């Protein structure tokens with residue numbers, strides 16, 4: 001079974017490059033499950049229902065987000081229309097599961113692929129150099145106790161490489177993959193951990209690489225040089241799609257391979 005996980009789509013350049021490549025990547029690798037992080041898909045800040053729908057149309061099964069989840073107010077109504085049963089699209093847009101209990105949205109989606117394999121996608125967010133939220137390790141334990149699927153993919157949205165490595169080893173053998181998002185910089189450490197979990201510290205952004213993590217570089221430079229506030233805008237130049245392709249045994253959920261993908265124009 002092959003799982004394609006596409007790293008954080010950033011702005012219109014990110015949406016365009018993913019649209020350009022996703023079909024041939026899914027066909028070439030016989031992808032059974034497609035997960036895309038969309039937290040910066042709307043101009044670099046959050047995602048709108050319309051953009052989420054567009055990305056579902058590209059073939060995504062589940063969308064994940066992160067700390068920019070609440071940037072677009074209209075997403076709240078979309079999430080509130082989700083049903084616990086999980087048949088509708090809003091239910092397939094995840095937010096980190098360790099956000100404050102009771103906020104809109106869900107942190108886990110459980111579904112079945114067209115080929116009949118049960119799977120779960122879980123999203124967690126780190127706490128190092130980020131907003132204080134609940135403990136992602138204990139939340140992972142609690143959620144895993146209720147998941148029956150063997151194929152489980154975790155998007156760990158975090159800043160610190162140490163915390164992401166810790167989550168990889170913590171969940172090793174209990175999930176199919178722990179894939180990092182949020183830094184927008186792909187790391188060259190993709191591997192299968194000892195008990196069969198595929199891991200990569202950060203899958204990398206799908207967006208404009210002539211930028212500072214997606215934002216127009218002159219705007220960010222100005223802020224670094226002057227310390228003055230300014231409005232950030234999504235860059236457009238040199239877009240690349242970054243993704244991880246994970247191969248696993250659908251019966252056990254154990255990963256056998258992970259491949260890093262970076263495709264430009």
Ligand SMILES: [Fe+2]
Nearest residue numbers: 066067068182
């Ligand atoms: Fe983020």
